[in-house]
Amino acid sequence: MMITVSPCFHWVGYHISTGLLQEGYEVIGIDGMDDLLSDHLYMYVGRNSNFQHFYNHTDKENHLQIGEEERKVSIDDYLIVILSGEGSSLVRRIEIPELYGEWMDIHSLNLQSPDELYEWVIKNDAVYITDFLKVMIPLIIEEKAQTSTVIFDQEKSDEDRKRNVEAVWKSHMVSLSLGII
Template structure:
């Protein structure tokens, strides 16, 4: 199985790429790498022998022959367009997500406490939980379902601490 992720270094695309690589799946990433965050995320997956990167879709099409077992996942607006060739297409609407490498500025939060409150107020789903549900659906060909959100404030706070460390790393790059 081979999966093309576009864009692979958007924060959600990165989590998709990383999760699929951890499952041993060959991933082709398409991303122009236009900022320091994309460049940093590339370092986390770029040496994986199951990963190939192309700056544009046309580059991939010129260098990789499409096969019948190839899937494509495109991040579009507020969802994922998942397709296999011309035969199968599925739209997965993403819930409001939070997690490592997200753009915290979009939440308006100035500190960890404000971000925890934003997550609780908006009932945002943790990216890891979303990826678990996506992989179950994708690999097992099951209907996509994100489980019920059962996080308490302590779990959210731990996750926000990890998210904040990523944010600090980006600011230092």
């Protein structure tokens, strides 16, 4: 099965793309790569033989012949839409819960420390990106359409949440030091 992810270098799209690649799926990434973070994230997946990048959907359509086995995953800030096949029939629409994870835009939240990020996670009942993917990846590859409510599990303990916040903050500091955000 081939899965198109757009935008593939939005921080959530990047995690969905890498999650699908780790499961052995072929991923077509659509992204205009209009910032330094996109360039940086491309380096993590660009050499994977199961990944192809196109700047837009027209380029993809001009270079690839995709059949009924394709899934299309479109991501915006609050919604993921999953389409299937050449006719692009709707499989699912999933509202994205508040998420946090590596490569997220911490600046837009105006957070200045790991403690502030931790407070934001608690206040917003945010779901860690890895926990989100444990539910999301099977929904993307599932064959039939479903309209049921999707429940995303939280970390099992406060210690897990703190460890995840520290990892997110570390990636944020790496981004700052590299000048990519």
